[in-house]
Amino acid sequence: MIASLRADGLKMRKRWANWIMVAILLAWLVLLVYALLYLVVKTQPASLRGSQVPASVLIRQIFPENFIPTVLSTAASIGAAIMIIFGALSTASEYGWSTVQTILIQKPGRTAVLGGKGLALFVATVLISIAALAVSALSAYVVVTVDGSSSSWPAATEIVKGFGALILQLAVWAAFGAFLGIAFRSTAAAIGGGLVYLFVGEALLGSLFRTAPVIKDVLKLLPGINASGVNGAFRLTYTNPSNQVPLVDPTHGVITLLVYLVAFTVLSLLIFRRRDVGGG
Amino acid sequence: MGMAQSYAVETHGLSKRYATGVLAVNNLDLRVRTGEVYGFLGPNGAGKTTTLRMLSGLLRPTSGTATVAGGAPGSPASLAQLGAMVETPAFYPYLSGRDNLRVMARYSSVQKSRIEPVLQQVDMTDRARHKFKTYSTGMKQRLGVASALLKDPQLLILDEPTSGLDPQGTVEMRELIKDLRQGGRTVLLSSHLLNEVELTCDRVGVIARGSLVAEGTVDELRARSGGQALLVRASPIDQARRMLESLLKPDQVQLRDGLFTLAVGPSQAAAINRRLVADGVDVTELRVAEQSLEDVFLQLTEKQP
Numbered sequence: 001m002i003a004s005l006r007a008d009g010l011k012m013r014k015r016w017a018n019w020i021m022v023a024i025l026l027a028w029l030v031l032l033v034y035a036l037l038y039l040v041v042k043t044q045p046a047s048l049r050g051s052q053v054p055a056s057v058l059i060r061q062i063f064p065e066n067f068i069p070t071v072l073s074t075a076a077s078i079g080a081a082i083m084i085i086f087g088a089l090s091t092a093s094e095y096g097w098s099t100v101q102t103i104l105i106q107k108p109g110r111t112a113v114l115g116g117k118g119l120a121l122f123v124a125t126v127l128i129s130i131a132a133l134a135v136s137a138l139s140a141y142v143v144v145t146v147d148g149s150s151s152s153w154p155a156a157t158e159i160v161k162g163f164g165a166l167i168l169q170l171a172v173w174a175a176f177g178a179f180l181g182i183a184f185r186s187t188a189a190a191i192g193g194g195l196v197y198l199f200v201g202e203a204l205l206g207s208l209f210r211t212a213p214v215i216k217d218v219l220k221l222l223p224g225i226n227a228s229g230v231n232g233a234f235r236l237t238y239t240n241p242s243n244q245v246p247l248v249d250p251t252h253g254v255i256t257l258l259v260y261l262v263a264f265t266v267l268s269l270l271i272f273r274r275r276d277v278g279g280g
Numbered sequence: 281m282g283m284a285q286s287y288a289v290e291t292h293g294l295s296k297r298y299a300t301g302v303l304a305v306n307n308l309d310l311r312v313r314t315g316e317v318y319g320f321l322g323p324n325g326a327g328k329t330t331t332l333r334m335l336s337g338l339l340r341p342t343s344g345t346a347t348v349a350g351g352a353p354g355s356p357a358s359l360a361q362l363g364a365m366v367e368t369p370a371f372y373p374y375l376s377g378r379d380n381l382r383v384m385a386r387y388s389s390v391q392k393s394r395i396e397p398v399l400q401q402v403d404m405t406d407r408a409r410h411k412f413k414t415y416s417t418g419m420k421q422r423l424g425v426a427s428a429l430l431k432d433p434q435l436l437i438l439d440e441p442t443s444g445l446d447p448q449g450t451v452e453m454r455e456l457i458k459d460l461r462q463g464g465r466t467v468l469l470s471s472h473l474l475n476e477v478e479l480t481c482d483r484v485g486v487i488a489r490g491s492l493v494a495e496g497t498v499d500e501l502r503a504r505s506g507g508q509a510l511l512v513r514a515s516p517i518d519q520a521r522r523m524l525e526s527l528l529k530p531d532q533v534q535l536r537d538g539l540f541t542l543a544v545g546p547s548q549a550a551a552i553n554r555r556l557v558a559d560g561v562d563v564t565e566l567r568v569a570e571q572s573l574e575d576v577f578l579q580l581t582e583k584q585p
Contacts, residue, residue, distance in 0.1 A: 007386035014375055098370035102427065105336045105364045106387035109356050113387070277338040278329075278367065 004108050004116020005123075008090070012120055017089060022128055025082045026135045029074055034062045034139035038147075057238050063151035064140040065237045068162035071136040072231040075166055079132070080173040080198055080224065083125070087177025088190035090121055091268070095185035101277045110273045118265060121174050129166045133159075162234055165254075169227040172257050173198075175264035176223065182268045198224065210247060220248050223260045229253030287347070288314045288435045288466035289335060294344035295490075296330050304330040306490035307344070312468050314434075317461050319477030320470040322487035323581055328470040329367055331487070332439050335468075336364045349435040363433035365441065369424025373413035377404060377423050380412055384427050398426040402456065417444035418453075425456065436460055436467045442476055454480055474577050488581040501576050510542040510549055512556075513565035520561045527555060541569065 012018050041059045061070060094100040103113055137153075144151045154162070180190035202224035209215040219225050229248035236243075248256070289312035296305040305327040312318040322328050333339040335346060337354015351358030371380040381395045399405045402422040407415070415423065421441060428436055441457065442450045457480050461467055471477050477484050478498050486494040486501070494501055514520040517538065524533045524540060532543040542552070546568045556563050 003386055003389045007383045010379070010383055010386060011372060011375070014379060016374065097373065098368070099372060101333075101336075101338050101366060102370045102384065103387055104338060104354070105359060105362065105366065106384055107356060107359050107389055107431070108387060109354070109359075276333075276340060278333055 001108070001112045001115040001119065004113050005119045006116075007103075008117045008120035009123070012090070012124055015089075018086065018124070021082050021086055022131065025074075025079060025128065026131060028078045029071065029132060029135050030139050033070060033074055034136075034143055037062050038143050052241050053238065058240075059143075059147065059149075060151070060238055061236060062140055063144045063149065064137065064153045065151045067133075067136045067140040068154055068158060069231065069234040069236050070140070071132050072162060072166060072169075072234055074136075075132065075169055076224065076227050076231060077203075079166075079170055080227070081195055083128075083170045083173035084177035084180075084194035084198060085191050086124070087121060087174035087179075088181040088187060088194055089177075090117060091178045091181030092185065092187040092190045093181075095181075096187050098278070104277060111269065114269055114272045118175075118178070118268075121178060122171060125171045125174050126167055129163060129170055132166065133163060158234070165230045165234065168254065168257050168261070169223075169230060172223050172227070172260050172264070175261055175268070179264040179268045182271050207244075210244070216247065220252070221256065223257060226253040226256040226260075230257065286314055287311045289318075289346070289348055289468060291331075291335075291346040292344055294331070294334060294346055295342050296327075296334060296339060297342045304490055305334070305341075308487070308490070308492055310485060310492060311495075312466060313483070314466050315461070315464045316482040317457070317467040317469060317480055319481030319484040320468060320487065321472070321474070321477050321484050321577065322470075323472055326472075326487045326581070327490040328472075328487055329439055330490075332364070332366050332437055332468070332470055336362065336366055336437060338366065349433070360431065361434045362437065363428030363431055363435070364437040364439075365421075365424035365428045366437065366439045368443075369420045369427070371412045371420075371423060371427075374411060376409050376411055377415070377419075377426075378408040380423065381408075381427060381430060385430055388431050390430050394430055394432070398429045401429060401459075402426045403452070418446065418449040421445060421449075421453065425453075425460075429460070434465060436465060437470075438467065439470045440472070441469065442471070442473065450476075486577065486580050494580050501580070509569045510540075510544055510546065510552065511565065511567050511569045512540040512542060512552070512563065513538060514540070514556055514561045514563045516561070519559070520556060523556055523559050523561060524552070527552065539565075 038059070041055045044055050060066060094103065104110065108116070177190065177194050180194050181187070184190045184193065202222055206219055206222065206225055210219060225247050229246045230250050230253035232246035233250035289310060291308055291310045294305060294308040294310070295303070297303045308331060320328055320331070330339065334341050335348050335353050337359065346353050348358045349361035372383065375383065378395060378399065381398070382392065385392060385395060396405070399408050402425050404419065404422050404426060407419055412420070412423070421444070425438065425441065428438070438457070442453045445453060454476065457467060457469065469477065469481060483495065483497055484501060485492055520540065521533065521535060524542065528542060528544060534541045549566060549568070553563055553566055
C-alpha cells in the first residue's frame with residue numbers, strides 16, 4: 001500500500017489540474033471571502049445599510065478571531081466542490097486514460113492500489129486543509145492590520161478542532177468524488193454528478209425544504225447538512241440573525257460524516273475489486 | 281523467485297462470457313513452456329486479448345482455471361513475475377516517459393535504477409523526458425515494453441506489440457522481442473500478423489472464435505494442415521498438362537502463369553520428372569512449394585463452425 005501511496009503521490013504532484021484546483025480554492029478564500037467582504041463592508045452599499053448587523057460588527061467575520069468559522073463556511077461550498085473534482089479526477093482519469101489496467105498489472109493487488117490512492121487523497125486533503133487555514137489566517141491578519149483594528153486569535157484547542165473539522169468534511173467530499181469516479185468510470189459524469197448533487201441536491205433543495213416535516217428528517221442524513229452541523233460548533237464572535245441554524249448538532253454531524261467516509265471507501269473498494277477491467 | 285514448473289502459463293477450460301452474452305473465450309486449454317517465445321495467433325475478435333486480460337488478472341474468467349508464472353492470475357505472486365503490455369499501451373499523458381516509468385517502478389517496488397537500463401533497451405532514452413502525449417504510436421509501444429520489463433519478469437505478455445508501427449518500427453520491435461527471451465525469459469506474444477509469429481516464435485497456438493484450434497511449431501502446423509505441393513514449369517505446356525492430368529487426378533493439377541501446382545508431396549517429384557522427360561517434355565523447374573503460414577492460418581480458422 002505504501003508503494004501505491006508513493007506512486008499516487010508522484011502522479012498527484014505532477015498533475016497541473018490538481019495545483020490549479022488548490023489555487024482556485026485559496027484564491028477564492030483571499031479574493032471572494034476576505035477581500036470582497038472587506039470592500040463591501042467598507043464601501044457600505046445600500047443593501048448592507050439595511051443589515052441587522054452594523055458594518056463595524058460584520059467586518060469582524062474576516063478578523064483573526066473568526067478565521068476558523070470563515071474557512072469552514074468556505075469549505076462547505078467551494079471547498080466541497082473542489083474536493084469532489086479532486087477525488088473524481090484521481091479515480092476517473094485512470095479509466096479515461098486506461099491507466100487502470102497498466103497499474104493493475106504491476107505488483108500490488110487491487111486493494112493495495114486503491115488503498116494507496118485513498119491514502120494519497122487523504123494526505124492531499126490534510127495539506128489542502130493546512131494551506132486553507134494558513135491562507136485564511138494570513139488574510140485575516142492582513143485585513144485587521146490594514147483596518148487598524150484589534151482582534152485576538154482563537155485558542156489553540158479551537159484551531160486544532162477546526163483543523164480536524166475541515167479535514168473531515170473535505171475528506172468526505174474527496175471520497176465522494178473518488179467513489180463517483182470509480183462508479184461512473186468517466187471524469188465528466190463523476191464531476192457533473194457530484195456537483196449537481198452538491199449544488200442542486202444539497203444546497204438548493206436543502207434550503208427550500210429545510211422546514212418541511214418529512215424532508216427535514218431526510219436532509220439530516222445528507223453529508224452537506226451534517227458538515228454544516230459540524231461547522232455550527234465554531235460560532236462567529238457576534239450574532240447574525242440572518243444565519244441559518246444548523247439542522248443537526250455537531251456530534252451528529254461528526255458521526256454521520258465518519259459513516260459517509262467509511263461508506264464511500266468501502267463501496268469504492270468493493271466495486272474496484274470486483275469489476276473487470278476492459279473487454280466486453 | 282525461480283519458476284520450477286515446466287509451463288509458464290497453463291490454462292484449463294478457461295472461458296469468458298461477457299455480460300452482453302458474448303462468449304469471447306471458450307474452454308481454452310493453453311500451455312506455454314518456460315523459456316519459449318509462444319505466438320498466440322488469431323484473427324481480430326478471436327479472443328486473444330480477452331485471454332491475455334484474464335491471464336493478467338484484469339478480467340475474471342467465467343469458468344476454468346489458469347496458472348501464470350506460478351500463481352493465480354492477478355495475485356501478487358503472479359504479478360511479481362509478470363510483465364505485460366495488453367492492448368494499447370496506456371500511460372499518463374501529462375507525465376514524461378521517464379516519469380511514467382517512475383510511477384510504475386513505485387507501484388512494483390522496483391528500484392529507480394532500473395529505469396535507465398530499460399529505456400536503453402527499448403531505445404527511448406533520448407525521448408524519455410518528453411511528455412507521453414507527444415509520443416508516436418511506435419514510441420508508445422516501446423514505452424509499454426519498457427514498463428513491462430521494469431520488474432525484469434520471468435514471463436512477458438505482449439499483445440500485438442507491432443500494432444500501428446511502420447515497417448522500420450516493426451522490424452525493430454521484432455528484433456527487440458528476440459532479445460527479450462535472453463536469460464530464459466518466457467514470452468507470450470499475441471498477434472494477427474502471421475509473418476510476425478513465424479519470424480519470432482518457437483511455437484504457435486491458433487485461436488478462432490475463442491477456442492484453440494491448433495498448437496505446435498510453424499512447421500508442425502503446416503504439416504498438419506495438408507502440407508506441401510510441387511511446382512513444375514515444363515514445355516510444351518499442353519503436352520505437359522495432358523501428361524500430368526493422366527498421371528494425377530485432374531483436381532490435383534492447377535496451371536497459373538505457366539507454372540503447374542501439383543497437390544502431391546515431394547516423394548512423387550522424381551517419378552513425375554521421369555515421366556515428363558520420358559514423354560519428351562522439357563522440365564525447366566521442379567520444386568517443393570511450402571504452404572505459407574497464411575494458408576495454414578486461413579485453413580485452421582475457417583474450419584471452425
